[in-house]
Amino acid sequence: xxxxxxxxxxxxxxxxxxxxxxxxxxxxxxxxxxxxxxxxxxxxxxxxxxxxxxxxxxxxxxxxxxxxxxxxxxxxxxxxxxxxxxxxxxxxxxxxxxxxxxxxxxxxxxxxxxxxxxxxxxxxxxxxxxxxxxxxxxxxxxxxxxxxxxxxxxxxxxxxxxxxxxxxxxxxxxxxxxxxxxxxxxxxxxxxxxxx
Numbered sequence: 001x002x003x004x005x006x007x008x009x010x011x012x013x014x015x016x017x018x019x020x021x022x023x024x025x026x027x028x029x030x031x032x033x034x035x036x037x038x039x040x041x042x043x044x045x046x047x048x049x050x051x052x053x054x055x056x057x058x059x060x061x062x063x064x065x066x067x068x069x070x071x072x073x074x075x076x077x078x079x080x081x082x083x084x085x086x087x088x089x090x091x092x093x094x095x096x097x098x099x100x101x102x103x104x105x106x107x108x109x110x111x112x113x114x115x116x117x118x119x120x121x122x123x124x125x126x127x128x129x130x131x132x133x134x135x136x137x138x139x140x141x142x143x144x145x146x147x148x149x150x151x152x153x154x155x156x157x158x159x160x161x162x163x164x165x166x167x168x169x170x171x172x173x174x175x176x177x178x179x180x181x182x183x184x185x186x187x188x189x190x191x192x193x194x195x196x
Contacts, residue, residue, distance in 0.1 A: 007032060011040055012144045019053045046173060047151065056140060063108050067135040070105040070118065078126035089121045106135070155181035
């Protein structure tokens with residue numbers, strides 16, 4: 001199992017600044033070849049450090065509406081599907097689920113349509129209360145800092161160190177802290193697959 005080194009961290013910092021940065025430019029800045037940078041980025045994706053490359057849109061420039069923060073208090077035991085339902089709507093950009101059964105969503109809507117759109121997007125029976133706040137300004141400033149690779153063992157939950165192992169099973173990558181955990185997981189996975 002690999003760990004993140006300074007080159008990986010610098011590549012991540014450069015991608016956070018501009019995800020469209022050419023590999024040749026990154027290679028020059030980290031003093032590596034473009035194929036090496038490509039391999040490292042592929043590895044970071046396989047490890048789950050990089051989930052996707054995306055575009056941060058300013059929706060107010062392409063839609064008719066204002067940016068709002070939708071704050072929902074869910075009923076106790078409400079279905080987890082409310083978060084997914086909200087995230088799948090075209091007018092919602094980000095959904096944040098908190099440990100205390102709240103959902104926060106950044107959305108762009110016409111103020112007079114906010115309640116109707118919310119009712120169309122989610123089952124309001126699962127919502128205890130909600131508030132819609134006009135966003136005056138927001139900032140997004142991701143950073144890498146001095147991060148360490150913090151993978152968790154799929155079997156026991158312990159941290160995966162440089163002695164760990166990973167395997168792809170049915171297209172999904174799993175990380176393990178030791179060969180014993182990997183073997184135990186693979187046996188249980190095979191047994192469950194056979195009984196399904």
